[in-house]
Amino acid sequence: MQRRTFLALGGLLVAAGTVGGWTLVQRQATPLLLSARDDADGNHYAVGYYLDGREAFSTRIAERCHDVVPHPSLPLAMFVGRRPSRESYLIDTRDGTLLQTLASPAHRHFYGHGVFHQDGDWFYSTENDTTDPGRGVLGVYRLQGNNRLERVTEHPTHGVGPHQLLWLPDGETLAVANGGIRTEADSREMLNLDNMEPSLVIMDRDGTLISKEQLPEQMNSVRHMAVASDGTLVTGQQYEGDPEHAVPLVAIKRPGQPFQPFPLGEVQRRAMHQYTASVAIHSELRRLAITAPRGNRFYIWDLDSTELLLDAPLPDCAGVAASRDGFVVSAGVGRCRHYDCRGSRIVTEYLELPAGFWDNHLRLA
Amino acid sequence: MLQRTPLAVAVLGLLLAGCGAEEPYTRVSAALTDGVLLPAYTAWAEADRQLADSAQAFCAGEQSLEQARASYLSAHRSWSALQPLQLGPLSENNLAWQVQFWPDKKNLVARQVEALLNSQPQLTQAELDKGSVVVQGLTAYEYVLFDPNIDLGDSAVQQRYCPLLIAIGNHQQALSSDVLARWKDEDGMQARLHSFPNDRYADAQEAVSDLLRTQVSAIDGLKKKLGAPLGRQSKGVPQPYQAEAWRSGASLAILAAAVDSAERLWQGANQDGLRSLLNSEHSELATRIDAAYADTRQRLGALDQPLGQLLADEAGRTALNALYDSLNRLHRLQEGELARALGIQIGFNAHDGD
Numbered sequence: 023m024q025r026r027t028f029l030a031l032g033g034l035l036v037a038a039g040t041v042g043g044w045t046l047v048q049r050q051a052t053p054l055l056l057s058a059r060d061d062a063d064g065n066h067y068a069v070g071y072y073l074d075g076r077e078a079f080s081t082r083i084a085e086r087c088h089d090v091v092p093h094p095s096l097p098l099a100m101f102v103g104r105r106p107s108r109e110s111y112l113i114d115t116r117d118g119t120l121l122q123t124l125a126s127p128a129h130r131h132f133y134g135h136g137v138f139h140q141d142g143d144w145f146y147s148t149e150n151d152t153t154d155p156g157r158g159v160l161g162v163y164r165l166q167g168n169n170r171l172e173r174v175t176e177h178p179t180h181g182v183g184p185h186q187l188l189w190l191p192d193g194e195t196l197a198v199a200n201g202g203i204r205t206e207a208d209s210r211e212m213l214n215l216d217n218m219e220p221s222l223v224i225m226d227r228d229g230t231l232i233s234k235e236q237l238p239e240q241m242n243s244v245r246h247m248a249v250a251s252d253g254t255l256v257t258g259q260q261y262e263g264d265p266e267h268a269v270p271l272v273a274i275k276r277p278g279q280p281f282q283p284f285p286l287g288e289v290q291r292r293a294m295h296q297y298t299a300s301v302a303i304h305s306e307l308r309r310l311a312i313t314a315p316r317g318n319r320f321y322i323w324d325l326d327s328t329e330l331l332l333d334a335p336l337p338d339c340a341g342v343a344a345s346r347d348g349f350v351v352s353a354g355v356g357r358c359r360h361y362d363c364r365g366s367r368i369v370t371e372y373l374e375l376p377a378g379f380w381d382n383h384l385r386l387a
Numbered sequence: 388m389l390q391r392t393p394l395a396v397a398v399l400g401l402l403l404a405g406c407g408a409e410e411p412y413t414r415v416s417a418a419l420t421d422g423v424l425l426p427a428y429t430a431w432a433e434a435d436r437q438l439a440d441s442a443q444a445f446c447a448g449e450q451s452l453e454q455a456r457a458s459y460l461s462a463h464r465s466w467s468a469l470q471p472l473q474l475g476p477l478s479e480n481n482l483a484w485q486v487q488f489w490p491d492k493k494n495l496v497a498r499q500v501e502a503l504l505n506s507q508p509q510l511t512q513a514e515l516d517k518g519s520v521v522v523q524g525l526t527a528y529e530y531v532l533f534d535p536n537i538d539l540g541d542s543a544v545q546q547r548y549c550p551l552l553i554a555i556g557n558h559q560q561a562l563s564s565d566v567l568a569r570w571k572d573e574d575g576m577q578a579r580l581h582s583f584p585n586d587r588y589a590d591a592q593e594a595v596s597d598l599l600r601t602q603v604s605a606i607d608g609l610k611k612k613l614g615a616p617l618g619r620q621s622k623g624v625p626q627p628y629q630a631e632a633w634r635s636g637a638s639l640a641i642l643a644a645a646v647d648s649a650e651r652l653w654q655g656a657n658q659d660g661l662r663s664l665l666n667s668e669h670s671e672l673a674t675r676i677d678a679a680y681a682d683t684r685q686r687l688g689a690l691d692q693p694l695g696q697l698l699a700d701e702a703g704r705t706a707l708n709a710l711y712d713s714l715n716r717l718h719r720l721q722e723g724e725l726a727r728a729l730g731i732q733i734g735f736n737a738h739d740g741d
Contacts, residue, residue, distance in 0.1 A: 060735075062727060088741055105741055134741055185741070245741075260740075292481050299740055315736040319479075335479065335587055337597060338734030354734035355596055357589040372589035378732035382740055 054078055054115060056099050057341055057352060058087035058381035068101040068113050068120075073350065073360070073386075075374035079118020083111050088134025089186070092387035095142050096168055099387065100124075102147060103132040106208055110136070110147070112171060115387060121169040129153045130161065130176075131207060134382075135186040139227065140193035145171050146227065148184035148198065155213060156204025158184035160196070160229065177229025181221045182214075185245045190224070191253050195232065198223040199257055201243040215262055220244045222257060222273075222281050235281035239269045246298065251305035253277040254325060256284060258298030258312055271298050272312060284310075285328050293317040293333075300383055304344040309363050311349045313339040320351055322361065322368060332361065332368050341384030352380035412591035413583065415655070415664055419598060420580040422656030424472050427465070427648060428570055432563040434458075434465040435556075438528075442556035446549035452539055455552075456532050460637055462559065463487075463525050467641040471605035471649040474597055475576040476569040485562060488526040489631050490615060496526050497534065504547055515554035526632075528555045533634040596731040599661060599721070602652050603733065606718045609645055612638075613711050616698060625698040636693035643687045646714075650680045653721075661729070669728045676725060679717045686710045 052072045059069045059080075066086045070078035088104040092115070101111040108131045112122040126132055129152045136147035143165050151157040158179030163171040179187075181200025188197050202220030204213040220243050224232040237244070241263035249255045255275045261267065270283030271294050286294075295316035302311045308325045313336070320339050322332035338354035348363035355378045362369040441458035444450035466486055469477065477483060488496055499521045507514055515523060531537060531548045539545050570576045579587045580594050588594045614620060616630035616638070630638040653676065654660045665673045686709060690697060697703030726733050 062732075289480070293479065297740065299736065313736075315734075315740060318737065337600065338732075338736045340736045354736040355600070355732040356593045359589075370586055372584055377589075377592070378734075380736075382736055 052076075053345065053386040055343075055350060055352075055358075055375070055384055056090040056092060056101075056115065056387055057384040058090065058101060058104075059376075060086075060379045060381065062379070068099075068111055068118070070099075070113075070115050070118065070387075071375050073345070073373060073375075078115065079113070081111075081113060081118040081120055083120070084123075085109050086381065087111065088381070089136065089383040090385045091136045091138055091145070092385055093138050093142055093165075094140055098168070099385070100136055100138070100145060100171075102134050102136045104134045104382075105210065106131040106150065106205065107134075108132065112169070114169075122171065124163070124171050126161070127173055129207075130159060133183075133185055137187055137189055137196070140189070144227075146187065146196065148179060148187050149176070150183070150205065150207075152207035155206045156182040158182060158198070158200050160184075160187070160198070160225075162227075177225075180223045180225060180231045180234055182219045183243075185243075186247055188247055188249050188255075190249060190255075191251055194227055196225050196227055197247060197249060197255055198225060199244040199247055201245050201260075202240075203243055203262070212262070215241065218243065218262065220259075222247075222255075222275065235275070237270060237273060237281070237283070239263070239267075242269050242271075244273070246301045248301040248303040248310070250303045250308070250325065254303070256301055256303060256310055256325075257281075258301045260298065261296040263296075265296060267296075269296070271296065284323075287330055290319070290321060290330065290333060293319050299340065300342045302342040302344050302349055304349065304363065307348070307363050309344075309349070311342045311344075311351070311361075313342050313351060315339050315354070320359075320361075322349065322363065331363075334361075334370070340380045340382050343384050343386045345386060350384065350386060352384050354378060354380060410591060411664055412595045413581075415659060415661065416580045416591050416594040416598070418655055418657070418659035419652060419661075420577055422659065423648075423651045424580075425570060425577060426656075427468050427472050427651075428563075428567045431462075431465040431469055432560075432567045434462040435559040435563040438462040439553075439556035439560040442549075442552040446545070446553055452532070456635070459525065459528055459532055460635065460640070463529070463632060463635075463637060463641055464644040466525060467644040468648040470608065470645040471602040471652055473605065474601045476566050478601075482562060482566065484520040484524070486524045486559065487631070488521050488524055489612070490629055491521075491526065492629065494628070495521050496530050500527050500530055500551065504551060508547070510550040510554060512554050512557055515551070515558055522551070523555060523558050525555075525559070528552060528559075529632060529635050592730070595661070595664070595729070598652060599726060599729065599731050600733060602649050603718065603722045603726070605645065606649055606714060606721065609642055610711060610714050610718060613642065613707065613714065616694060617704065617707055617711060619711070625704065627695045627698050630694050633695055636695060638694040639687060639690055643684075646680070646683055646687065649717075650684075653680065661725070664729055665725075672720075672724055672728055676717075676720050679713070679720055683710070683713045683717055686713050 052074045055071050059067050067080050069080045085107045086104045087101040089102050091100040097115045099115050103110045108126045110124045130149045133148040145163040147161045149159040149161045151159050158181045160177045162175045164174050179198045183201040183203040185201045186199045200221045202218040221236045223234045243260045244257050247257040257273045259271045261269045272284040274284040275281040294314040297316040299313040310323045310325045312321050318337045320334045320336040341352045348361045352358045357377045358373040358375045360371040438458050445455040579585045583590045618624045632638050
């Protein structure tokens with residue numbers, strides 16, 4: 023190909039991206055890390071950094087965000103407001119332009135998580151019906167003009183206090199972690215510790231309940247999860263009961279099997295201090311990773327054999343996502359790490375990203 | 388294969404020109420390790436060795452109760468001095484419970500010691516080592532030596548409790564020497580605090596951050612240890628039995644050992660501690676932190692009665708509340724202004740997740 027032709031073609035692609043309103047998301051050789059982050063003064067930002075350290079954007083936002091949801095094909099990402107925020111932010115990931123501050127409707131607030139449907143037209147988020155505090159709602163939004171979400175309808179999440187939601191591999195069926203905790207508008211106070219109802223719900227995106235399963239311990243809040251390409255689903259729990267109780271802080275639902283505890287070593291279970299944060303699965307390498315910020319530990323297991331492969335100190339660890347070769351992990355303090363899981367020995371790499379102040383979750387786009 | 392300490396460490400884009408031994412954070416991390424942390428862990432292991440010897444000698448009739456009590460107090464003080472220095476193997480393996488059982492809200496120590504000795508009158512070391520943490524540590528040892536219901540002058544009583552004293556002494560000695568060995572291992576904490584990057588720290592800044600965070604969180608812990616008996620979590624009603632080491636009346640001596648050790652981390656053994664990282668623009672902050680330590684020390688020194696007695700009257704409670712406020716100022720200064728001046732994040736995911 024002539025150099026001139028190549029350049030022209032490149033120009034066309036850029037033009038398509040800026041004028042036509044749709045574009046190919048350039049699958050960068052260096053992925054873009056998306057996360058909520060603070061500065062030393064406690065201001066909140068939606069940020070994007072390439073893993074080689076280049077800053078793509080850092081956009082000041084009014085409220086603290088939780089998870090980030092990259093669009094499947096457009097250079098967009100939703101930074102979802104953290105409970106009980108009533109705002110989420112639609113960001114252009116090329117330059118950080120804040121395209122829309124999405125307000126939740128009356129008597130609803132965000133819980134911090136959402137998903138884009140695979141066709142790119144629909145966004146779903148977990149929300150609280152504050153007229154019946156804790157009643158889980160799936161907010162349904164439609165993407166308009168590639169820069170704006172409009173609320174269309176809502177469905178129940180068939181549970182209380184929903185938190186993370188993810189697609190099963192068909193891209194049409196949702197898994198919802200109903201944390202089981204009732205909270206009111208403008209508050210994070212837990213109202214029903216004596217009567218929690220955590221559950222894992224599988225539902226169609228039209229709202230139809232497919233299954234609802236519970237772990238035996240009523241105070242074991244199912245909060246975060248990851249889904250492998252074969253449909254294996256792993257959840258991380260936060261236990262609100264006695265610090266000494268031995269409860270399953272990680273659970274797994276393999277295809278066609280019931281939701282059940284994932285076997286943890288006693289040393290690891292204790293070290294977690296009843297609290298898991300982010301969960302990620304590397305589908306090709308069949309690895310499971312979880313951050314435990316109260317224990318200041320980061321773990322990697324073999325998803326199939328459940329063998330523990332890594333138990334590393336990582337103060338105030340936060341988000342984790344599968345990279346091509348392993349996992350990228352962020353932390354509220356210190357540098358982000360990459361754990362290369364290809365070989366027989368996991369290799370720790372320190373990323374040239376700004377240190378610290380990384381909030382709970384991260385995504386690679 | 389479980390990798391607790393991945394050996395291979397790669398660094399992406401390592402461009403740390405001039406990052407030699409003289410880099411200030413590297414210098415301070417190494418100096419504190421050699422001048423403050425290792426000496427404290429060594430002193431603890433030594434005090435536990437003497438504790439184990441003392442248990443044997445006391446039970447053989449070669450040591451008085453007073454001497455045995457002094458050995459316990461020395462072991463507890465040296466353990467308390469580790470509180471602001473508890474990073475690495477101690478905190479990560481949940482070992483602290485084996486050394487001290489606090490808070491003991493339900494008097495489990497007394498109940499479990501008695502139940503154990505009723506069921507195992509000829510208690511062996513192995514039985515204690517695999518038993519409950521409640522009876523393995525200094526709190527159980529203190530109960531035996533100081534509880535008014537246990538008259539160790541009576542030989543039958545001494546015979547009942549001696550197997551436990553000896554087993555606790557040995558358990559503590561083994562535990563502290565094991566922790567010290569792990570500090571000194573080839574890839575132990577000492578090495579990791581000396582050269583960077585390693586499998587634990589990306590750079591010296593991370594190591595110093597870990598040191599400051601551990602210290603700040605220990606000072607916060609001291610507030611809780613003083614606040615609980617003061618009734619700060621119980622509507623102002625004093626709870627003398629919620630104090631550490633209330634049976635021996637050593638609560639304040641133990642607190643003082645922890646404060647001293649926190650201050651050593653700040654000053655360094657040779658003026659090479661966290662303080663030395665502050666540049667001249669922060670000299671006023673350094674002076675205020677010096678003054679905050681001096682204030683806490685003076686208030687502690689002025690308390691001439693055990694905590695339990697001070698809790699019993701208004702003047703005592705006022706003095707203790709003033710001490711609490713002093714600790715609180717120290718905590719806030721270091722957690723806020725010092726951390727910021729040093730570019731250290733205390734972190735929020737651990738306390739404020741979702």
